[in-house]
Amino acid sequence: MAAITMEHLVKKYDDGFPAVNDISIDIADGEFLILVGPSGCGKSTLLRMVVGLEDITSGDLLIDGERVNDKQPRDRNLSMVFQNYALYPHLSVYENIAFPLRLAKGQFGEDEIDRKVRAAADTLDLNEHLERKPANLSGGQRQRVAMGRAIVRDADAFLFDEPLSNLDAKLRGQMRTEIAQLQRRMGITSLYVTHDQTEAMTLGDRVAVLKRGQLQQIASPRELYEQPVNLFVAGFIGAPSMNFIPARINSTVFQTPIGEIPVPERVQQRLSGAPKIVLLGLRPEHFEDAKLVDEAKAGHGTTFDAEFTHTEWLGNQQYGYIHYQQDEAVQHKLNELAQELDADEMPAQVIVSLDASSRIRGGSTHTIWLDSRRMHVFNPETGENLTRDAEAGAELTREANEERKSEIERSRQRDGAAGSPDRSDAAATGNRMDGSSAAR
Numbered sequence: 001m002a003a004i005t006m007e008h009l010v011k012k013y014d015d016g017f018p019a020v021n022d023i024s025i026d027i028a029d030g031e032f033l034i035l036v037g038p039s040g041c042g043k044s045t046l047l048r049m050v051v052g053l054e055d056i057t058s059g060d061l062l063i064d065g066e067r068v069n070d071k072q073p074r075d076r077n078l079s080m081v082f083q084n085y086a087l088y089p090h091l092s093v094y095e096n097i098a099f100p101l102r103l104a105k106g107q108f109g110e111d112e113i114d115r116k117v118r119a120a121a122d123t124l125d126l127n128e129h130l131e132r133k134p135a136n137l138s139g140g141q142r143q144r145v146a147m148g149r150a151i152v153r154d155a156d157a158f159l160f161d162e163p164l165s166n167l168d169a170k171l172r173g174q175m176r177t178e179i180a181q182l183q184r185r186m187g188i189t190s191l192y193v194t195h196d197q198t199e200a201m202t203l204g205d206r207v208a209v210l211k212r213g214q215l216q217q218i219a220s221p222r223e224l225y226e227q228p229v230n231l232f233v234a235g236f237i238g239a240p241s242m243n244f245i246p247a248r249i250n251s252t253v254f255q256t257p258i259g260e261i262p263v264p265e266r267v268q269q270r271l272s273g274a275p276k277i278v279l280l281g282l283r284p285e286h287f288e289d290a291k292l293v294d295e296a297k298a299g300h301g302t303t304f305d306a307e308f309t310h311t312e313w314l315g316n317q318q319y320g321y322i323h324y325q326q327d328e329a330v331q332h333k334l335n336e337l338a339q340e341l342d343a344d345e346m347p348a349q350v351i352v353s354l355d356a357s358s359r360i361r362g363g364s365t366h367t368i369w370l371d372s373r374r375m376h377v378f379n380p381e382t383g384e385n386l387t388r389d390a391e392a393g394a395e396l397t398r399e400a401n402e403e404r405k406s407e408i409e410r411s412r413q414r415d416g417a418a419g420s421p422d423r424s425d426a427a428a429t430g431n432r433m434d435g436s437s438a439a440r
Helices: 043-051 093-103 110-123 139-152 169-186 197-203 221-226 231-236 328-340 390-416 424-430
Strands: 004-012 018-027 032-036 058-063 078-081 157-161 189-194 206-211 214-219 243-250 253-256 259-262 277-282 287-289 302-307 310-313 317-323 349-355 365-370 376-378
Touching: 004 043, 018 043, 018 058, 018 214, 032 043, 032 197, 043 078, 043 157, 043 189, 078 139, 093 110, 093 139, 110 139, 139 169, 169 197, 189 197, 197 221, 206 221, 206 231, 214 221, 214 231, 214 390, 221 390, 231 243, 231 277, 231 328, 231 376, 243 328, 243 349, 253 277, 259 302, 277 328
Parallel strands: 032 189, 032 206, 078 157, 157 189, 287 349
Antiparallel strands: 004 018, 004 058, 206 214, 243 253, 243 277, 253 259, 277 376, 287 365, 302 365, 310 317, 317 349
């Protein structure tokens, strides 16, 4: 296992375009870090720089404290799992997994190769498929073969380049679980690239959000969700995404297209020097049908009447849609944000999450309750979250790291009696996931 340190990494192509622009990240030994962002944000380029498939224009890359900028990929002892699996179609599953061991000319005897391959196959539930060819496997089985080939190398770290993007939605969910459990058992440092925020939020100890080659925020999934640093992170993390509603500040009231919203006391304290018009960030779950809100909860928010264009009932919940007239003063910023998020436009609508029992339907007006305690306020020009509580966000990340440590320990205890992969003993003694290392 190994810690990976990126110090002011830059990747510029011949035309001078910085695909990766001054990124510094410390990945702790045993940590699972996710690189996420829209297409073209530089996440795959950064991963390829780490593994050695892309040259580093400037900055330093250290693995366990050793600078490796000029080392060849084969000398970095990193194991890569590619999007297309990169399996050899003419070789059996057994030989595909064994391939990197045979490539290390004479370093491993046949008995040792067999032991490593079968241990990896047992870990990945591939024992019954060792004699089959890749063409006869499902997408999920091929993915496990690719992971098995990474396991047998005894690499210092796993690197994943959008490994689940070719799978259907149901299988992606299953493979997410398998990858997460495998990483916890082995405790191996892992760097995982995806554009799928669900993968990012469910897999990562920490998530690094990139935009146009620059690091926007690195934190636990919960901190990203509850304390986003700017408009981009707030809009990218969450599904459905956060609602951004223009608001003009009038003393202690936000005047918005959906009605007047009192400014909470904690927000008032942070609006000194704010522009006259701001963007309120409200997630769908911050709303509810006022008829279903009990009195104790109702006192912590405000209500307003709104006409719904339509609703979507999903069985366990439903979403309601409210359209409004957009404020031209912020339209250009929202159009820009939509482009950054790979969206066609930012529609002038509010998506509210409703209890499945709500009888709200499209074409009618209803009273909606808003939990104003949880709102964010953004500067529309700079994108800055004016109400972000950095200390509370850091505490969320610390709590998440402690919970993950406990989860890993419980996983190892369960596996201990039955035995575990070759690297597990080293992982158990060397693992640290304190999460205190962050983007510098």
